[in-house]
Amino acid sequence: MKKKADFIVGLFFAVATVIFIVLFMTNDFFFKWAFERHHNILSWYIRPLFIIPMVLFAFKKSYTGISASIFALFTSMFWFPVPNAKNPQVIEFLAFEMDYLKGEWTAQKVAISLAVPLFFIMLLAAAWKRNWKWLLGVIIGAAVLKFAWSIVFSGEAGMSVLKPALFGLVVCTGVVSCFLIKHKRTYKK
Numbered sequence: 001m002k003k004k005a006d007f008i009v010g011l012f013f014a015v016a017t018v019i020f021i022v023l024f025m026t027n028d029f030f031f032k033w034a035f036e037r038h039h040n041i042l043s044w045y046i047r048p049l050f051i052i053p054m055v056l057f058a059f060k061k062s063y064t065g066i067s068a069s070i071f072a073l074f075t076s077m078f079w080f081p082v083p084n085a086k087n088p089q090v091i092e093f094l095a096f097e098m099d100y101l102k103g104e105w106t107a108q109k110v111a112i113s114l115a116v117p118l119f120f121i122m123l124l125a126a127a128w129k130r131n132w133k134w135l136l137g138v139i140i141g142a143a144v145l146k147f148a149w150s151i152v153f154s155g156e157a158g159m160s161v162l163k164p165a166l167f168g169l170v171v172c173t174g175v176v177s178c179f180l181i182k183h184k185r186t187y188k189k
Contacts (some may be wrong), residue, residue, distance in 0.1 A: 001064060010063025017071045033078070035098055039090060040080035041164070047076050048168025051123065051139060052175050058127035059179075066124060092157035093150065100153070114154065115145065132180045136173060143169040 001009070023030055037043065050073035059067025100109075119142050126135035149163045150158030 001062070006064050010065075010067040013064065013067030013071045017067065017074055020071070020074055026076070031098075031102070035077075035094060036082045037078035037080055039086050040083045041090060042080045044161070044164035045167055046079070047073055048075060048143070048164065048172060050076065050156050053173045054120075054123060055127040055135065055172075056179065058124045059130065060175070061128065068118065070166055074131055087160065089157050089160040093154050093160045096154040096157060112149070133177075136176060139172050139176065140169065 002078060025031070050069050053069040054066055054073075057069060103109075119138065122138045123135065123142075126132075126138055143165050147158070147161055150161040152158070
């Protein structure tokens with residue numbers, strides 16, 4: 001894809017992501033509909049995996065790939081059907097998340113929430129600049145912080161995040177490490 005077309009399509013997905021977030025935060029029906037599907041634990045396992053294409057597309061400097069991966073990450077919360085049986089810890093944690101998102105936005109909450117775009121910026125900058133140590137540090141740090149935030153703010157219900165976070169961490173660091181090893185071998189030839 002030519003650079004101009006890549007930028008335009010990437011911009012389309014970036015705008016679509018912003019529209020999705022605004023709709024999600026302002027439309028109560030859509031918010032509840034999406035969270036009902038987010039009770040399906042499969043969405044918890046798939047979401048961290050979008051880090052892999054984000055990293056690979058940043059490495060290739062593809063705006064379309066990066067933006068489409070971010071769009072997919074955000075929308076994947078409702079890709080799966082509402083589960084027949086719901087884990088009580090998942091119900092409790094998602095109730096906390098829903099209250100957190102719909103509750104009063106204090107300066108502290110805004111500051112904490114800025115960690116999400118900061119994560120994306122750091123992740124993409126590290127991959128774009130091919131700084132592998134920084135990249136792996138960002139991935140590991142994000143998983144640890146997500147788990148810590150979940151426990152600190154939602155108590156024991158936050159433990160429901162542990163398995164998906166560890167799964168995502170292991171797969172993402174494994175794939176990025178393999179890609180790094182392959183890239184270094186290719187570069188040396």
